[in-house]
Amino acid sequence: MSSRIPISSSHSADPEKQIAGSEIAYYLSRMLVSGDMSDVKFAVSNDSGDVKILSAHRNILSIRSDVFRTMFHGSLPEKCQEAIVISDTDAQAFASMLSYIYTDAQVILNAEHAFRTLACADKYDLPGLIRMCAKFITDDSRKSALNWNTPDIVEGCLSVVDATSVDVLQSDVFTTVGADILQLILQRDTLCNEEHIIYLAAKKWAKEACSRAAVDPSGTNQRVMLGAALHLVRFPLLTDAQLLDGPAKTGLLLKSELWDIFHHKHAAVKPDLPFRMDARQNDSRAEGVINYTVPDLRQLTETFTFSPPIRVRGVPWRIMELLDTANGYVNPSDFSLKLQVYLIADLPVGIEPE
Template sequence: MAKLGDHAKKLLFCGDMSDIQFAVGRDYDTVKIFPAQKVIMGLRSAVFHTMFYGNLPDPCAAPIDIPDILPEAFANLLSYIYTDAVTNFTPENVFQTLMCADKYDLPLLLALCTDFILGLLNVDNCLHNLDNAVLYANAAPDVLVKCLCLINDESAKTLWQSDQFHVVGQAALQAFDPRDALTAAADDIFSSVEKWVEFLRKVRDGITFPTVTTPEAQVTIRFSGDKKALTSDTTRFRFELPSNVHVSGVPVGKFVKMTVTVDGRSETQCYTPISDPKDRGFVDFAIKVYPPNAANPNGSVVSQCINKLQKGDEVCISGPYGLLSYDKNGIFVIKANEKSAAEYKEIRRIGMVAAGSGVTAMIPILRAMLKENLEAPKCSLVYSNPTDQDIIMKSELNYMASKYRKRFKLWYLVDRLCNPSLWKYGVGQISKDWLKDWMPKPDNEVVVLVCGPKEMVDNCKKLLLGLNYINDMIHVFSAP
């Protein structure tokens, strides 16, 4: 006879008998919905018990938003609650899993996290992990102790001269006891602290460290090894920026050129970052891989090359490029061409038409616009794909359409269906009727953004002009 715990394992990540949902993840990543059962969550955690069965407002009306935790870390939390085990610890998610364990009062999960981190720490990564070690010192004191021991180790002298030293936080710097027998020379320590103070001054003054600043200069970035499948042919790749304090430098609505070396020659493709422009230390791209085919015998050599990257492999980016960017509060910065002056234009209604990976140009604008929590601008997106399984970042788009339903309308179009019984959207090509139904009516406070394959873009622009839009109302994302 199966034990109660065996039945609980079957309910992990399962919608059966679910009476609560969690919407986990930041806006820049795919928000993931986790179904759960209140009784199991409440039995394992006193915090969840109070949340669900205490004198708090009923949280079941909508998914509970948890934007400050990675979906992978929350999945580890649920795995422990339902199975007493975690099999997916990684260096990227373990500290956030530890935060979950501390936040939801799960001491045995806390111990599992601590053991994994202690096994992970070494001279090469102790400085990188010091901020987290200090942040969670009360929950996992052994981690901080090991970090400091490694930093004080004879083999770690070069850490004090490292360009990375100035990125540690103030609390981490204060963790050093001046009475410790530090092995580094006093001059090296003083020089490092000077760099740290200078960096802190820049942060206080609002100075950022953009990676790309001009199209004329290429910057080298490294593949972090972190990638996530979005569809069968599209993957999210994460690249490390020059330091942990750098941001991408790409304004919302603009894009970069990515250059790779293939058989000794340089090949270039344009991509829009899908991570938040303010994210420090990394940048994400959604790359759709185009293999060779009858119409294009070579396919996209850049996407094929990126798909084969190994951790530590380098690519070059330059930029930012583009004639349009989103500023804030419905204000777009638009140029007629590369040489013309930029104009600031207030937009009240935004239409978006995307096909395939062209949606990546729309995602950053949607995030920036919706998070402002204003009544305007309002937006509608028509997004076309070959099948319902080719929709990139579908979970996040659905989440935004649900959470911001008064401001964002979403309509999918596909050529054919893989799951007809689950489909509630359109079938067919982008047409004049679809655009008439879903795009805002043309006026001076409207812009329609278009991104996709050239044939789709040309057809869409022709259809929009036939619906009385003028050229100034239509913006096409195109490579320079």
């Protein structure tokens, strides 16, 4: 079963305002929605088995995306066919990607839609749309992740928080998340931040919670607002000066807790603590040096390979070697192949390392 759907129904009310006030974007959107002068069709399958037909224009797609340029104008261009079959995404996400290509408009509807559109943006190499999706996810999806009750989506949100925690923990959005999500974030071993920054973020959250509850932001009240999240901050990792200038002054920690922390840090006989003491994976230094010997080209069976990772600021980095092969495979007798070497980070799609 196949049917035609509009690229975006949101442009019908007041398109000149909804497409960033750009006249050219408005007319491009009209071309996309109407299919006028289109020269390529995409057949996009849904989970239900239905196929949606989306029309577009090869040159416009090629201008915006090198992937489409290669597809339509490369050495092995896509052969003319009734419709190019797209089976690895849904029609809504693919249509949103097309709408962005034509208009640069904000096309994200919700966080779940952002994840699906992000996969399209990554596949077709659209950095602007990748940033748009990633920003939407980091700003909004943390609030609703638990409501989906889907472990994969929750973990995906938290992975984004890990990789962007420098900005996330210092953002105003962080102070608005619920206590359950706060606990999920603070218990992460992979937050790319110093523990002192994590403490300050938790304190800021607690202070804002006191403000919402219309109570005095005293240390005692902040403890109450944090609840179980208080013991997810790894206070023993703070320096003595940070402890004295921070929780010791504000009253966030009890005197007995402070005494036990100092006793544990400096005494031979160490008391048990209600706080974790193991460091998070956030060291600003490399944990090692990548020593990578380029293998014999004749032994390669694929066009690229990876080195083992090392971690920098909690982010795993690898060396990737890529063979420049015109035919997409390695000829064992060809020693003139170019070897390109890159340093890449294993990050969630769309997130750029600092």
